Amino acid sequence: MNWINIETLAQLDSIYSGEETVVIFKHSTRCPVSSMAKRSLEFEKNLIPVGAKFYYLDLIANREISNKIAERWDVRHESPQILILKGQECLYNASHSDIEMQDIIKYIS
Numbered sequence: 001m002n003w004i005n006i007e008t009l010a011q012l013d014s015i016y017s018g019e020e021t022v023v024i025f026k027h028s029t030r031c032p033v034s035s036m037a038k039r040s041l042e043f044e045k046n047l048i049p050v051g052a053k054f055y056y057l058d059l060i061a062n063r064e065i066s067n068k069i070a071e072r073w074d075v076r077h078e079s080p081q082i083l084i085l086k087g088q089e090c091l092y093n094a095s096h097s098d099i100e101m102q103d104i105i106k107y108i109s
Helices: 009-017 032-043 063-073 101-108
Strands: 003-005 021-027 053-058 081-086 089-095
Touching (some): 021 032
Parallel strands (some): 021 053
Antiparallel strands (some): 081 089
16 A cells, blocks of 8 residues: 655645545554554555555654644544545544445545
């Protein structure tokens, strides 16, 4: 799976001001549930359409960015969490065991 690491607020600004539909996976490297959700997504990577952008946010290293996501898209912080964003709009979000590739691809296909 080709994760694009989010490490700066400038990257978030680009997503927020863009018109492309993207996926952000907020992952806590200390949480077994988060690790299980990440493995599940990676197991079904063959379902991802070519060109779809999947961003990865390490919550432990980048808590400020996670807080900014919650603020900008008005979505309560959870971990793990998947968000499907198109510019300033959050099209979909799910957390914990509700994170399913089948649900994600409906928005990016």
